[in-house]
Amino acid sequence: MDGNSGMSEVTESDALRTLHRVFGYDAFRGEQEAIIDHVVAGGDAVVLMPTGGGKSLCYQIPALVRPGTGIVVSPLIALMQDQVDALRALGVRAGFINSTQDFDERRVMEAEFLAGELDVLYLAPERLRLDATLDLLSRGKISVFAIDEAHCVAQWGHDFRPDYLTLSVLGQRWPDVPRIALTATATHATHREITERLGMPDAKHFVASFDRPNIQYRIVPKAEPKKQLLAFLKEEHAGDAGIVYCLSRNSVEKTAEFLCRNGIEAVPYHAGLDGGTRAAHQSRFLREEGLVVCATIAFGMGIDKPDVRFVAHLDLPKSVEGYYQETGRAGRDGLPSTAWMAYGLQDVVQQRKMIQGSEGDEAFRRRAASHLDSMLALCETAQCRRAQLLTYFGQEATAQSCGNCDTCLTPPETWDGTVAAQKVLSAVVRLQRERGQKFGAGQIIDILLGKKTAKVIQFDHDQLSVFGIGEELAEAEWRGVIRQLLAQGLLAVEGEYGTLVLTETSGSVLGREREVRLRKEPKRVPAARAARGERKAKSAAAVADLPQEAVPLFEALRAWRGAQAKEQGVPAYVIFHDATLREIAALRPTSVADLAGISGVGEKKRATYGEGVVGVVAEFAGGGAPEGGAAGDSAAGPAAAARAAEPQLSDDVEPDWGDEMEPDWTS
Ligand code: ADP
Ligand code: ZN
Numbered sequence: 001m002d003g004n005s006g007m008s009e010v011t012e013s014d015a016l017r018t019l020h021r022v023f024g025y026d027a028f029r030g031e032q033e034a035i036i037d038h039v040v041a042g043g044d045a046v047v048l049m050p051t052g053g054g055k056s057l058c059y060q061i062p063a064l065v066r067p068g069t070g071i072v073v074s075p076l077i078a079l080m081q082d083q084v085d086a087l088r089a090l091g092v093r094a095g096f097i098n099s100t101q102d103f104d105e106r107r108v109m110e111a112e113f114l115a116g117e118l119d120v121l122y123l124a125p126e127r128l129r130l131d132a133t134l135d136l137l138s139r140g141k142i143s144v145f146a147i148d149e150a151h152c153v154a155q156w157g158h159d160f161r162p163d164y165l166t167l168s169v170l171g172q173r174w175p176d177v178p179r180i181a182l183t184a185t186a187t188h189a190t191h192r193e194i195t196e197r198l199g200m201p202d203a204k205h206f207v208a209s210f211d212r213p214n215i216q217y218r219i220v221p222k223a224e225p226k227k228q229l230l231a232f233l234k235e236e237h238a239g240d241a242g243i244v245y246c247l248s249r250n251s252v253e254k255t256a257e258f259l260c261r262n263g264i265e266a267v268p269y270h271a272g273l274d275g276g277t278r279a280a281h282q283s284r285f286l287r288e289e290g291l292v293v294c295a296t297i298a299f300g301m302g303i304d305k306p307d308v309r310f311v312a313h314l315d316l317p318k319s320v321e322g323y324y325q326e327t328g329r330a331g332r333d334g335l336p337s338t339a340w341m342a343y344g345l346q347d348v349v350q351q352r353k354m355i356q357g358s359e360g361d362e363a364f365r366r367r368a369a370s371h372l373d374s375m376l377a378l379c380e381t382a383q384c385r386r387a388q389l390l391t392y393f394g395q396e397a398t399a400q401s402c403g404n405c406d407t408c409l410t411p412p413e414t415w416d417g418t419v420a421a422q423k424v425l426s427a428v429v430r431l432q433r434e435r436g437q438k439f440g441a442g443q444i445i446d447i448l449l450g451k452k453t454a455k456v457i458q459f460d461h462d463q464l465s466v467f468g469i470g471e472e473l474a475e476a477e478w479r480g481v482i483r484q485l486l487a488q489g490l491l492a493v494e495g496e497y498g499t500l501v502l503t504e505t506s507g508s509v510l511g512r513e514r515e516v517r518l519r520k521e522p523k524r525v526p527a528a529r530a531a532r533g534e535r536k537a538k539s540a541a542a543v544a545d546l547p548q549e550a551v552p553l554f555e556a557l558r559a560w561r562g563a564q565a566k567e568q569g570v571p572a573y574v575i576f577h578d579a580t581l582r583e584i585a586a587l588r589p590t591s592v593a594d595l596a597g598i599s600g601v602g603e604k605k606r607a608t609y610g611e612g613v614v615g616v617v618a619e620f621a622g623g624g625a626p627e628g629g630a631a632g633d634s635a636a637g638p639a640a641a642a643r644a645a646e647p648q649l650s651d652d653v654e655p656d657w658g659d660e661m662e663p664d665w666t667s
Pocket of ligand 1: 025026027028029032049050051052053054055056057304306332333577599
């Protein structure tokens with residue numbers, strides 16, 4: 001590829017040549033080129049780029065271009081093997097040193113490093129506390145230090161790792177080696193902390209746009225969450241890999257069981273499972289196609305699986321940062337993906353209660369409450385969700401309406417909810433003033449609706465003047481009203497039972513001094529496939545936009561890839577990404593040389609897999625007979641690939657209200 005005869009090649013930089021030859025990509029994306037040029041020239045850099053933005057190349061290419069070994073500090077010990085495998089598949093000489101290795105394995109790595117035989121060496125941060133490690137590093141040649149997941153140095157972030165604090169030593173001990181710190185966390189506070197604590201005052205800062213245009217954001221009213229999730233998965237993501245986040249371990253377990261019972265392969269992941277089970281489930285998620293992981297927030301950081309097609313939240317995340325990080329794990333490959341959340345009254349009550357009951361001090365509670373308020377504002381907005389997310393991170397949205405979030409696709413109506421709000425607040429006031437009682441949302445709604453339930457009779461609540469004054473709205477609508485009042489801070493919850501109480505601002509509503517605008521509950525949230533065109537396939541989202549005639553070949557290529565991955569014990573995406581297989585399926589290359597221009601096929605992969613790929617394509621051109629084809633026995637037939645079991649809906653679907661919640665704080 002890099003012949004030296006053409007005039008244009010002479011001006012091609014080492015970095016660009018490496019991009020073509022090793023990674024098989026045509027061009028740099030966004031600020032990659034500026035970042036790489038700066039680091040190759042020896043400068044320090046702090047890089048804020050969203051997940052999927054292409055951070056890895058920003059240190060991998062300098063590591064390849066500059067003399068010596070690039071040292072990558074990463075907290076993701078469980079993923080190092082996969083990261084190294086992925087680089088080796090590209091022909092990069094990569095290795096790692098961490099606590100999962102025995103003495104001999106470590107010694108081999110150390111020897112390779114000292115002999116200058118490694119391009120990239122991954123290190124766990126805790127190793128850099130050891131003098132032995134620092135001595136080892138000073139005996140070899142280092143091209144660049146990359147500090148991945150750099151937000152782990154931020155003390156107030158939820159991913160804080162004390163070992164990151166020792167990393168400032170790198171700059172003191174190796175002043176001539178450039179350092180690059182990278183994170184997908186976008187807040188200004190974290191950005192500042194990274195720069196200060198890593199001791200990088202002279203670094204150049206690169207802040208990319210945090211927009212993820214291929215992710216469709218949707219937040220639906222929660223009614224029967226598991227059933228809603230199931231419908232979402234079956235209608236839009238049949239056969240796709242994805243993550244379902246729940247707040248408690250208990251609901252993680254139940255959701256995974258429920259999905260399995262209904263024909264969707266799912267595994268649980270939370271801090272209460274033993275390390276072996278967790279590692280096995282994570283490894284299955286990375287290696288198998290179309291597996292769903294139900295998880296607490298303990299799962300996900302650094303998961304570089306490119307084809308996660310959806311991230312679903314069954315419970316409200318605690319902050320917009322958390323929501324953005326978690327949803328960001330979808331669609332690293334740039335293909336259409338969905339961030340879907342079911343959100344309801346109970347979430348607000350739950351989170352407010354958790355904050356009040358937390359052991360943190362007043363400042364902690366205030367911070368948690370303000371994080372929650374921002375999250376609620378995102379849920380309740382009638383404006384573009386993407387624009388609101390970007391504004392939260394201090395970035396401008398490119399358009400008022402993105403066309404790829406639920407509020408843009410079906411703009412919600414708002415209505416004057418002042419009277420409804422007054423009715424709710426009056427019921428709360430009457431109970432308190434006339435009876436000295438406090439109740440939760442359920443009882444308030446029964447009173448407003450004039451329902452003579454056992455509990456209403458027991459407390460004589462049918463004698464209250466507010467009894468039956470709210471018959472104009474249905475129960476679900478009253479839930480929506482109360483939820484929005486809580487979100488707007490016009491109502492509060494208190495105590496263990498989440499009883500409703502007034503706030504300082506409630507009076508202005510009761511006194512008719514302010515109007516309350518509410519969002520109308522959408523009847524049915526339209527599925528994304530309306531925007532994408534209806535199509536059912538094994539991997540629904542991955543084949544979206546692919547010409548219909550290319551779909552069977554794409555599925556055959558995936559089957560071939562699956563067999564290769566299994567044989568080598570690596571995740572399928574280490575062989576080729578979906579995007580590469582899509583391009584192959586569309587272009588139908590007839591020779592190994594034809595593969596050169598396809599994105600994601602570098603020199604090494606062309607040599608290793610070229611014949612296999614061309615064989616699968618040839619077999620299709622020849623009528624698609626799976627047996628005896630040029631691809632040999634590694635190709636599973638297209639029929640096998642397209643076979644998709646139609647999952648059955650079981651009826652034991654219950655709403656989640658009764659779920660005891662036990663939030664996963666340990667993660
Ligand atoms: P991040 O670490 O920022 O989340 P990655 O480095 O994993 O992102 O890159 C995300 C995806 O984009 C990967 O699949 C990667 O191979 C691909 N990618 C990165 N840079 C380029 C590029 N210049 N051209 C094509 N694909 C790219
Ligand atoms: Zn939008």
